[in-house]
Amino acid sequence: MRGGIYTYHCPKCGACDQRFMWDVDADKQTCECGAPLRRSVPPSKQGFTPILCEALGVHPSQVAEHRRVHPDIPMTDDGRVVIRSYRENVRICKKLGFDPK
Numbered sequence: 001m002r003g004g005i006y007t008y009h010c011p012k013c014g015a016c017d018q019r020f021m022w023d024v025d026a027d028k029q030t031c032e033c034g035a036p037l038r039r040s041v042p043p044s045k046q047g048f049t050p051i052l053c054e055a056l057g058v059h060p061s062q063v064a065e066h067r068r069v070h071p072d073i074p075m076t077d078d079g080r081v082v083i084r085s086y087r088e089n090v091r092i093c094k095k096l097g098f099d100p101k
């Protein structure tokens, strides 16, 4: 895969979105709610851009439980899994019972 992924965060409704950097005008993204999205991770020219993965995450009320059961899987305070490399993505997906993409 060439290029990388930008992760966006909406300061208004809290939505999180990931878009491929070559698809779009990276600094002018808007959320479905109409607010301008903030790019939350700087683009990386080499390797893998860290992703905050909502699909693998848990409800914020379950974050403490997740950290107790899976201390080796980093998670944000709002319950999203932090994936920092492709290898980590595969490891985390397998551990949580998902098929790595």
Ligand SMILES: [Zn+2]
Binding pocket: 010, 011, 012, 013, 014, 015, 031, 032, 033, 034, 035
């Ligand atoms: Zn929004």
